[in-house]
Amino acid sequence: MQLTVWTYEAPPHVGAMRIATAMEGVHYVLHAPQGDTYADLLFTMIERATKRPPVTYTTFQARDLGSDTAELFKTSVKEAYERFRPQALLVGASCTAELIQDDPGGLARALDLPIPVVPLELPAYQRKENWGAAETFYRLVRTLAGPHAPPPGSKRPARGPDDAPRCNILGPTALGFRHRDDVHEVTGLLHRLGVTVNVVAPLGATPADIARLGEADFNVVLYPEIAYQAAQWLDRTFGQKSTKVVPIGVGATRDFIAEVAALASVDPAPVLAGAPSRAPWYARSVDSTYLTGKRVFVFGDATHAIAAARIAADELGFEVVGLGTYSREFAREVRAAAAKYGVEPLITDDYLDVEAAIAAAHPELVLGTQMERHTAKRLGVPCAVISAPVHVQDFPARYAPQMGHEGANVLFDTFVHPLMMGLEEHLLTMFREDFEFHADAAPSHLGVAASRGEAPSVAADPAPAPAVSPTPVPGPVPSMAAAASAEAAVVTDAAPIPSAAAAASPVPLRWAADAEKELHKIPFFVRGKARRNTERFAQDRGLSLITIETLYDAKAHFSR
């Protein structure tokens, strides 16, 4: 058993719902107890769908267990078919129905419906949402496109000289983070390259569309978490190559254009030359100089985390100080990316592990999911959301892709806005003793939480810091971060471990009052790091009292 408060991913049958809901003409009959219909809310509320998800639940109760739940399942399938008249049917079990061991596939087959029925085996106690979505899409593609497969070993017929190259776009689903606008953006890119889109799937596709996937020349895989498995099968069956680059960021978009052009045998030069993204100029403009070397921690699904790290390092000049994912299926790719930035990869689905890693890395910006947004708020660190799971505000009304040129513009704004812009940061430093700009004043856009900016290192002090600063020192700061790190420690190690500074130090470190005062003159957003560095410096030299001189010795030692 695993003690869980937050989960990054839903159970796998929710992944199957994301495929069914994305499509037209598909219905999903889910053997599930009363109450599992809660998942409908994800679609009707978070994504604000105007229709109910095309899912019929058997909603069995205790009294049904004594009788025939298999019969109940068959009745549900029959009634759902008659009412909704789908072109294809998905059948499967949720976690509880998996335990009672009715066989949805066999039961549905026995009804001999005149449409394709796709049985789903989604092991709810091993796998999760994205795996469920990928598996469901793969099964659908096999069932519906499979009958159109050429005999094994046949060569892909060459495209006619006047035919435009055709591709499928694979991966966008319901409840996908910015899938709606990514499809629009990527479709535009493909059109500019002269590539025709054959089918977009599963989003908006019908079973008939899935059946003609094989007609395209190649596949564009937008979200490997969802479409990798299906794309592999299409490659084996129809000889369709697929794209490997996900076009998130300016560099990745350029690589993607080159990759597609090669697959389609067209010239990428005109499209590359016309690259209309504003992000590169914005990043070069002098106001962005202050972004140089900002410490950024990245966590999300593998695709978005890897893409965000590249943008952060190569396109904004940040320093990536942490990179991780909850997508175990793509852990290898994330490990490889982490190696590129020289950071330890974090592969976990426990948000407390992520919280501990963030606290330890002292980032100045966190790029993550909804959970990291809350963690960052708690730690007083600026944050932007780059990946699911996300809440309702990240299914925006406005056009907000992550991919392509416009996506790069959106990401520049998204990453930079939580930080202070250059001029604001400069003014804050100049007027740091001013009553409105003093060192403990939070930037207006962060609200009160920002006053906890240095919480992690304050918490690391054995004794509370004396309130010597002329400016108010935040009082109840230690509790939250201490609780957070203690919590993380308990969950990972069973026994609470003391916080880092105390553990490493045999003698408790003490800050002289004037050194503490001096420390508070340092802008709050780098103060945590200054405190940590100074303490490490003092420990390494066996000093127990930190004076102003120690502070500046450490500063000189660590200056980059």
Added chain:
Amino acid sequence: MNAVVAPVANAGCVDAPVLYERGQREVFCGLTGIVWLHRKIQDAFFLVVGSRTCAHLLQSAAGVMIFAEPRFATAVIEERDLAGLADANSELDRVVTRLIERRPDIRLLFLVGSCPSEVIKLDLDRAATRLSQSFAPRVRIRAWSGSGLDTTFTQGEDACLAALVPDMPATEADAPPSLLVVGALAEVVEDQMARLFAEIGIERVRFFPPRRSDDLPPVGPGTRLLLAQPFLAETARLLEKRGATRLTAPFPLGVEGTAGWFGAAARAFGVDEARFDAAIAPRAERARTALARHRERLAGKSLFFFPDSQLEVPLARFAARELGMRLVEVGTPYLHRGHLAAELALLPPGTMLSEGQNVDNQLDRCRAAQPDLTVCGLGLANPLEAEGLATKWSIELLFTPVHGFEQAADLAELFARPLVRRSRLKV
């Protein structure tokens, strides 16, 4: 199945036929009760023993609350726990031990059963007894089931409170009669009620559940039960088994319901009529004045209830009698005729009542009737809005303080707001 209910001549709907339906039920399971119960019992922790689905449900239902150092979590069953029961029990002990070490402020730990834990027959009652012994006296551990197999939405609260009844101390043999108000209420509502009981001269009033787990009210033959919520069948049964007497009353929703509810207590305690009127009448009058504005907007509008919380019958009674709304259908997940007797008597004769659900059939009836306002869950609300029907999402009626005189107008406002909004939007 779709029988039309004929109007009856007797008082309200006491003997009215009920359309009983089976099929897909678009409802929450009892685990959802944790979301408000943990706010109420401040030193309790709720540990669901279930699957990732259960954890995901709680996360979805609790929204952003999950980060305010929540006092609930899920022990997610994994593949290896399914291999053998002994293993699952020792795993549970490990998780509970770690949890209690980590949260020393917890005095009461609920092991909450789920569909998966019930199907694999993990005996949480025995686990609770076993763990209680190892953690006594610091932490008490109790078990109840919030599974969808056994409970619908608010029935989770019933199951939770029922698990606490055996722990309630017995009243002294010669104790004078006392009043026990049962059902989790917002603190502001509880305080208002306590003041009003004091004013009419009922001195010994306790609320259940209490705000702290070590403050359980006593129960015994002198105890008079006043249910504040209509979904407490099992809790009431167990309290009656311990000698308490249930007072028949409407539920304290709206002016009439609240007055009737206090009236039932007043009669049971022999309160002087003049004193009762002096306390109640001004409050009732103030509430009626506040209601009038909403009644203007809502009178004559038709109303359709999908089943959700068992609050539907009292809410329908309030909407019909105090707001002048027309009831198209009143759906409830479970109709307890005994506890709802006073409510059913007040419902307009001929009201169509349905118990249970076949959601697609019910949607057909709703679409055919084109009600002015539909009370339903969040899975149905936006799709119905997109079809042009105004909706009021029902969960809000659980989380918002709606009981008592001072909240009567707030309750009416919840019904009025979607209609006001529709009339305002010009796009």
